[in-house]
Amino acid sequence: MSPNGASFGIRNMKFNRYAGGTGRILFLILLFLALLLPAEDLSAMTRKIQGPVNIESDFLDYRKDEDTYFARGNVIIRFTDGVLEADRVSLNKATNEALAEGHVVLKSGGDILQGDTLRFNIETKSGATENGRIFMVRNNVYLKGARIEKEGEAHYRIFDGKVTTCDGEIPEWSISGKEMAVTIDGYGTVKHGKFNVLDQPIFYTPYLIFPVKTTRQSGLLMPTLAYSRDKHGVDVEVPFFWEISKNLDATFYQRYMSKRGFKEGVEFRYMISPDTYGTFYADYLNDTKDIRETSGSIKRDWHSDQQRGSFYFNSQTTFSPGFYLRTDINKVSDNWYFKDFSSQNYYKSNYSTDPMQRFRKVSFDADKALNSLDSTVRMVKDEELYNITALARYTDDFRSPSNDETLQKYPEISLYTVRRPLLKTPLYGMVNGTYDYFYRSEGQKGHLYDVQPVVTLPVRLGRYARFVPEFSVQQTIWDRNDHDEENSSEGTHQGDRQVYRMEANLNTEFSRIYSVGWKLFDKLRHVIKPELTYAYIPDPHQDDAPDYVQRIDETNGLTYALTNTLTARMKGEDGTTTYREILRFKVFQTYEIDKVEHYYHEVGQPEDEHFQDLNMELNLDPCSFLSFSARNRLNVNNGEWWKTDYDLVVRDQRGDSAHLQYRYTEDLVKEINLRVNAKLTRDLDALFTIKRNEQDGKDVEKSVLIKYHRQCWSVDVGFADEGDDQRFLLSVSLYGIGN
Numbered sequence: 001m002s003p004n005g006a007s008f009g010i011r012n013m014k015f016n017r018y019a020g021g022t023g024r025i026l027f028l029i030l031l032f033l034a035l036l037l038p039a040e041d042l043s044a045m046t047r048k049i050q051g052p053v054n055i056e057s058d059f060l061d062y063r064k065d066e067d068t069y070f071a072r073g074n075v076i077i078r079f080t081d082g083v084l085e086a087d088r089v090s091l092n093k094a095t096n097e098a099l100a101e102g103h104v105v106l107k108s109g110g111d112i113l114q115g116d117t118l119r120f121n122i123e124t125k126s127g128a129t130e131n132g133r134i135f136m137v138r139n140n141v142y143l144k145g146a147r148i149e150k151e152g153e154a155h156y157r158i159f160d161g162k163v164t165t166c167d168g169e170i171p172e173w174s175i176s177g178k179e180m181a182v183t184i185d186g187y188g189t190v191k192h193g194k195f196n197v198l199d200q201p202i203f204y205t206p207y208l209i210f211p212v213k214t215t216r217q218s219g220l221l222m223p224t225l226a227y228s229r230d231k232h233g234v235d236v237e238v239p240f241f242w243e244i245s246k247n248l249d250a251t252f253y254q255r256y257m258s259k260r261g262f263k264e265g266v267e268f269r270y271m272i273s274p275d276t277y278g279t280f281y282a283d284y285l286n287d288t289k290d291i292r293e294t295s296g297s298i299k300r301d302w303h304s305d306q307q308r309g310s311f312y313f314n315s316q317t318t319f320s321p322g323f324y325l326r327t328d329i330n331k332v333s334d335n336w337y338f339k340d341f342s343s344q345n346y347y348k349s350n351y352s353t354d355p356m357q358r359f360r361k362v363s364f365d366a367d368k369a370l371n372s373l374d375s376t377v378r379m380v381k382d383e384e385l386y387n388i389t390a391l392a393r394y395t396d397d398f399r400s401p402s403n404d405e406t407l408q409k410y411p412e413i414s415l416y417t418v419r420r421p422l423l424k425t426p427l428y429g430m431v432n433g434t435y436d437y438f439y440r441s442e443g444q445k446g447h448l449y450d451v452q453p454v455v456t457l458p459v460r461l462g463r464y465a466r467f468v469p470e471f472s473v474q475q476t477i478w479d480r481n482d483h484d485e486e487n488s489s490e491g492t493h494q495g496d497r498q499v500y501r502m503e504a505n506l507n508t509e510f511s512r513i514y515s516v517g518w519k520l521f522d523k524l525r526h527v528i529k530p531e532l533t534y535a536y537i538p539d540p541h542q543d544d545a546p547d548y549v550q551r552i553d554e555t556n557g558l559t560y561a562l563t564n565t566l567t568a569r570m571k572g573e574d575g576t577t578t579y580r581e582i583l584r585f586k587v588f589q590t591y592e593i594d595k596v597e598h599y600y601h602e603v604g605q606p607e608d609e610h611f612q613d614l615n616m617e618l619n620l621d622p623c624s625f626l627s628f629s630a631r632n633r634l635n636v637n638n639g640e641w642w643k644t645d646y647d648l649v650v651r652d653q654r655g656d657s658a659h660l661q662y663r664y665t666e667d668l669v670k671e672i673n674l675r676v677n678a679k680l681t682r683d684l685d686a687l688f689t690i691k692r693n694e695q696d697g698k699d700v701e702k703s704v705l706i707k708y709h710r711q712c713w714s715v716d717v718g719f720a721d722e723g724d725d726q727r728f729l730l731s732v733s734l735y736g737i738g739n
Contacts, residue, residue, distance in 0.1 A: 057089075067093045075100075082108025086118070096121055104129070111137050115148070126150055140165045140712070140735070143182060156182045162196075163188065163210075165735050166712035170199050173713055173734060175208065224255075224344065229726040231340060233258030247271050253283065253346070261288045265346060269359050275324070277358050278315025281346055285309060298335055298401045308333045312347070314361045322382040328363060329375040335398040342368040343720070343727055372397050386417045404441040407548055412436045419456065428456045438548040446480035446493075448549060465508040474499040480546055492544045499540045499552050507531035520623060521568035521582075529563040553598050557612075561588035568622075584619040589636070611636050625651045642666040655679045670694040684708050689720075698723065705729070 058073025070090045077084045087102025099119050106113040112135045120127025132148035134156070135141070145161035157179070164174035177193035190208040194201040224237040237255035244250060253265035265283030287306040293299065311331040318324040330347075332338070338345070347366035354360070364370060378391040392410035397403055414434040422429045433451040438444075452474040459467045480493040511527045537555040545551075566583035590612040613633045620628040626649070633643040646662040661673040676688045685707040691700040703720035718729035 069093070082106065098127075111135060120150065140167075142166075142171070143180075145180070156180075158182065163190075164712065166710075171196075171712070172710060173197055174199065175210065176201075177208075225729075225731065226344070227728045228257075228259075228343065229728075231343075231725045232260055235344070237344075259289050261286055267346070271358065273318070275318035276316065278313070278317075278327075279359050279361070281310075281312040283310050283346065293336075295339075296399055298399070300334075300336060306334075308337065310337060310347075312362070323380070325377075325379045327377045328361070329377070330362075330364070330373050331375065332373065332396070335396075335401075338366050338370045338398075339368040342366070343722070343725070371399050384418070385420070386415065389414045405443050406440060407443070407445075408439045409436055410439065419454075422455070426457060426459075428458065430454050443482070444480055444546045444548060445482045446478060446546065446548070448479075449475075449477040451475050465506065467504070467506050469504040470502070472501045474501065474552075476545075476549065478546055478549055495544055497540055497542050497545060497549070500538055502536045503533065505531060505533045521570055523569040525567045525569075527563075527565045527567070529565075531561050531563075533559045533561075535559070554594075555592075556594040557590045557592040559588060559590045561586060580621070582620070582622045584617075586617045587614070589614045609637050613642075625653075640666070655685075668695075671700075683710055711735075 056074070056076045056078075057071040059071070061070045061072070062068075063070070068090055070088070072088045075084075075086050075089045077089070083106075084100065085103070085105040085107075086100040089098070089100045091098045097119065098121070099117065101117050104113075104115045104118045106118070113129070113132065114134075115129035115132035118127065118129045118132075126149075128147060128149045130147055132145060134143040134148065136143070142164050143156070143158060143161065145158035147159045148161070149157040149159075151157060158181075159179055161180040162174050162176040163180065163182070164171040166172045166174070174196045175190055175193055176196055177190035179191045180188060180193075182188040188210050190210075191206070193205050193208045195203050195205070223239075224235070226235040227233070228235055235255070235257050237253060240252045240254070242250045242252070248268070248270045250269075251267040253263075253267070255263040255265070257263065263283055263285040265281065267279065267281040269277075269279050271277040285308045287302070287308050288304045289302070290304060291300060291302045310333065311329070313327055313329040316324055316326045338347075342348070345366055347362045347364070350360045350362045351365055352360040352362065364373065373396045375394045375396075376391060378389055381388045389412075391412040391414070393412070394408050394410065395406055397406045400406065412434060414432075416432050417430045419428050419430045421427070431451070431453045434448075435450075436448040438446060438448065452472055454470060454472040456468055456470040459469075461467055476497040476499070478495055507529060508531075509527060509529045511525060514524045514526065516522065516524055535555050535557055537552065539554045540552050542549065542551060563586040564583070565581060565585075568580050568582050570578050570580060572578065592610050592612060595608050595610060614636050616630065616632045616634070618628070618630040620626075627647075628649075629647045631643075631645040632641060634640070635642050641664075643666065644662070644664045646660075648660045649657070651657040655677070656679050657677045659673075659675045663669050663671045663673075671694060672690075672692045674688070674690045676686075678686045678688070680686055687703075687705040687707070689701060689703045691702075692698070693700050699721070701720065701722050703718065705716060705718035708715045712735050714733045714735070716729065716731040716733075718727075720727045720729075
């Protein structure tokens with residue numbers, strides 16, 4: 001046991017020659033050699049040792065008059081987290097001064113310290129090395145200097161020093177200076193510094209600060225620099241990150257736009273437990289830009305000093321497994337917010353559909369095409385046999401000059417049960433029920449009660465078919481509490497509706513496995529699944545229902561479908577077996593036995609016809625380099641495709657990729673989108689984006705970004721034309737240091 005309580009162990013020790021001393025001296029020298037390396041961090045040259053120590057040397061000696069111990073000749077000291085190598089290592093017992101000389105190499109955790117000599121105090125953890133070099137593996141930083149002094153656990157002072165993240169003897173860029181101070185997981189400073197390219201000085205700076213961070217730390221984050229010709233002018237944003245505590249942090253955003261003014265934002269993030277966390281964000285701008293604009297039914301004639309901003313709160317609080325409160329609140333000051341800031345905003349940067357991203361949960365793509373914005377608060381109780389959810393939803397409609405007529409839902413309480421056997425019969429049943437209160441300042445509003453019991457009877461028809469009849473009754477009751485004279489005649493204030501549903505599904509499945517022995521696949525499984533579904537809903541008699549009641553169409557139709565799938569079995573080089581659905585093709589259509597009028601009629605959808613649209617869905621995914629999907633609808637009565645959507649993605653092993661997208665809906669949408677990422681050379685990439693509205697004959701967006709990247713730096717040059725604005729981008733990144 002060492003004096004500071006650290007434990008150590010000796011596994012073996014090799015000597016070619018031993019001079020002087022006794023067994024007690026041997027024990028002491030092992031003790032102090034074990035203390036030579038403890039309590040120093042990897043980035044601080046040494047680390048506290050916990051566990052066995054293995055010491056090898058050619059010669060070991062103790063000089064009593066100097067109270068000093070010596071290990072000489074190919075000294076190698078191995079410990080739990082690293083290795084120290086030197087020609088000679090000595091330790092003065094009285095001063096605790098240790099000295100390693102000759103080809104000194106300290107390796108720990110992947111970081112490497114090299115020098116001619118290494119002198120340090122094992123108590124104060126400070127010391128110095130001559131002609132030293134340090135490599136910090138966590139962010140690939142190289143430090144070298146004529147003299148490196150270590151002050152404390154993770155602070156260095158370097159004289160006639162140089163720092164870079166480039167590999168090689170002659171780095172492509174470096175920062176050098178007469179005196180440098182570096183704090184690991186903090187910042188570095190340079191006095192009388194020079195920025196060098198291939199070791200040739202390019203410019204001089206009397207003082208420079210740069211980040212040397214490997215973990216979450218308070219400090220400045222990378223700025224954003226851009227120029228917008230029409231919307232913002234010179235655009236600079238500098239974020240500052242503040243680690244308040246282990247479970248709480250904040251980021252402050254300072255953004256200057258020469259045509260609009262200063263926009264200030266703040267984000268707070270907290271995590272109490274893996275299931276309880278949240279993010280709050282808000283920003284404010286006193287907009288000084290004069291704007292006159294009309295878009296659809298909304299218009300603006302703004303002069304300076306428009307007070308603008310946004311607010312966002314996303315959180316989850318878990319009380320017990322399956323019982324939690326989730327909020328997703330989004331508010332902006334005006335209908336033009338995302339149109340003005342579509343190129344860069346907090347919401348666009350934090351948009352994600354990945355549920356594992358706790359702090360990137362913005363659920364909408366915040367660009368200028370956004371027509372509405374929802375805010376929700378829900379409390380959920382999720383049990384094995386049922387789910388109860390209480391919900392409040394508020395919607396901002398950006399297409400309307402006023403939100404007074406927009407229907408809001410608060411609260412909604414819903415109950416869903418799991419389909420279960422009914423007593424000891426072959427029947428299965430479940431019950432769904434909801435209560436809603438719909439509110440708006442102008443228009444119909446009130447209560448809505450809805451309950452729907454469902455009964456099914458699954459039946460196997462031998463080995464090849466399955467028949468599932470289903471019957472349900474949906475009871476809807478409304479109670480309006482608006483007193484607007486204009487709306488009083490548009491439906492009864494109190495009433496109800498019964499909807500009877502009967503469905504029956506008959507399906508079967510045929511499959512066959514083919515041994516193909518191809519390079520990519522060794523076997524293919526082909527499945528053909530035909531199915532028939534009959535649905536009957538008599539006239540619900542809902543003409544007097546308020547406009548906030550969802551209409552249900554009268555139905556008496558037969559839907560037939562055919563699905564083909566191909567699943568491949570693949571074997572990897574390591575012998576593992578994986579499966580991939582390489583093809584899925586489904587065709588389905590409904591035949592209305594009785595001609596009915598659809599309440600919610602889509603443009604292009606057949607009216608008063610027996611045969612409804614022929615729908616086709618195709619997914620083709622044969623390998624990681626190619627995927628294709630199609631969603632088409634054909635009006636069989638006039639022979640016209642009134643809705644067609646295609647997506648094609650092509651990739652290669654180099655990293656080239658292309659994504660072509662086509663969207664068409666008759667009289668509404670006709671657009672082509674293309675995104676190409678081309679690796680022109682090993683170091684040069686080009687990214688092209690084209691979005692074109694064929695309906696109006698206009699280019700929505702055209703952009704190009706050229707990226708030149710090396711092992712330790714990159715340059716991005718870009719231009720974007722979005723129709724109503726043009727933006728220029730220039731970004732230089734020094735990897736491991738900043739942008």
